[in-house]
Amino acid sequence: MGCTRPERKWPAPCFNGITSTTLLRRVPFVGKEDKMDYLLTDEQKMIKELAHKIAEDKIRPAAAKYDISEEYPWDVLKIMAESDMFGLFIPEEYGGFANSVMNLCLATEEFSRACGGIAVCYAASALGTFPIVLFGNDEQKKKYLPDLAKGKKVAAFAITEPEAGSDASGIKTTAKKEGDYYILNGLKHFITNGGDAETYVVIAMTNKEKGARGASAFIVEKGTPGFTFGKKEDKFGIRASSTRELIFTDCKIPAKNLLAKEGMGFIVTMRTFDMSRPGVAAQALGIAQGALELAVKYVKERVQFGKSISSFQGIQWMIADMATEVEAARGLVYSTARMVDAGCKDVSKESAMAKMYASDVAMKVTVDALQLFGGYGYMKDYPIEKYVRDAKITQIYEGTNQVQRGIIALQIIKELAK
């Protein structure tokens, strides 16, 4: 015996009339110190605050030193590791927190505000970790992910070769199967974390005739006989990070180090980039935000014609444009990261948009920030010129922005032709 609802006809919902409540506006709770609320969860706020603290206390004071010395910033990475930052993009069952691109973006953005170079050492480890998270079998995940999650080891991803950048079909490194082993031969270059990372994911051809579809992905450990490093590149920016050649000479690796299946190398790469491009976008976003903050602080202090130059409209309009563009980039980066985390299948277009837009904004905003510093900005005594140098790479790596535009255009044309 239950209470049954009497039969009656309910009026149709009316969203404009008074018979139904209407949500006019949702006002998010904004904390005292939050200028803008990005609808972050408590855990995400915690990550952002912790990364902010690491950036301000440990990264910013070390930024100039590593920019000059080009040493790998092990001491800073150790602090990030002790604070669990390397576990942000690795699933819980393998010693991380969650496989979350949003987490990675929040941390990378904060680190990059202080130093784009140190931040990329961190983000490049995520790039090298994603293929194992996405395509590793249980045995491979158990073997490699816990150490990467704790930051005991750093990872790197190697696809680029002297004649194969964005064109993966031009890869010349080969992997030939011999019994229970693959024999790797060839050269990778411009590999971020190259030489300093312990765990590498390397793309090599297992069947040259098939072009891009003949590429396969392998996990290669540092110290494997036949695996050596070439020269360390002397770079324009992100100088705290290391970039080296990887040289494979009859390098024998166990066949069980193959990720996914033979011929999946291109898919592994594309899916990895879908995950990692929001990270590069977050790096660009952080560099732009950091430069904007420095510029605003400077124009408030700088006095010309008896006034703070922040009182001049020409300066104000530049600041307004810079801040708006940074905010627009942030919106795109966060929404893309959330799409990836929500499990959206095809995020190539959005990932490309976020990477392309945020890095273009970073370039423009850092150049404008330097302009606001005037002559002082051009001097190495001031921190702003480093932001210009660090920003430039974000338009280039993980696919140049021209390649990103190609991805976006093709996808849009395909979608709209349906």
Added chain:
Amino acid sequence: MNIVVCIKQVPETTEVRINPETNTLMREGVKSIINPFDMYAIEEAVRLKERFGGKVSVVTMGPPQADSALREAISMGADEGFLVCDRAFAGSDTWATSYTLAGAIKKIGGFDLIICGKQASDGDTAQVGPGISTHLNIPQVTYVKKIEEATDKVMKVERMLEEGFEIIETPLPALLTVVKEINEPRIPSLRGLMKAKSAKVTVLTQKELQLDPQQIGLCGSPTQVVKIFTPTPRVGGQMLTGEVPDIAKQLVDLVKDEVN
């Protein structure tokens, strides 16, 4: 080694404003942080725990919002937090505060060592740490800059002085107050922050502690605040201009005015 750390939540700024009518601190709009000197106490306790095992209990006396200070200490590696909180304790001076904290530490029990920061950044008295050791009748070593050796029974420490330092051996249990030279406090881990968020903080009130009502709160405080004020900033001087004889005359006139 079981260690108790006493901490205080203080306003972040060094320029505390005072309400001229009530003579109390105006805390509105000022972020609260753990007294910076107490951060070194927490770090040293966690390091000792990592070396010798045992646990670290953090104690603070304050309003309910001091809960967040205890949680921050837990995120750095402390095991449990105790908030000594009761209206009956309000208005305590350093005597009543150290008496109350000593009572809370007795209640928690089983400690080998108590560590405090050398002083709080708001009151700057440096009296509460030594006060606690006096109420508990245990030895105290103030301004410790290094723990040289430690066992369950005895500890050898370096005590900072203005010119040089002393090396002191003390039996345990004892109370140390530490200076910033002793260590570099760690940045908490994400796991620590998550643990701290859900950690249980025990509230201790007068009902649990059953302290002598004559020695707690405002009426248990022998210190009387007669007046509290912000020193008026020095205003810029007056520039005298003109030829030297003119200036001399002006100056003499001004001094005369001042005297009269």
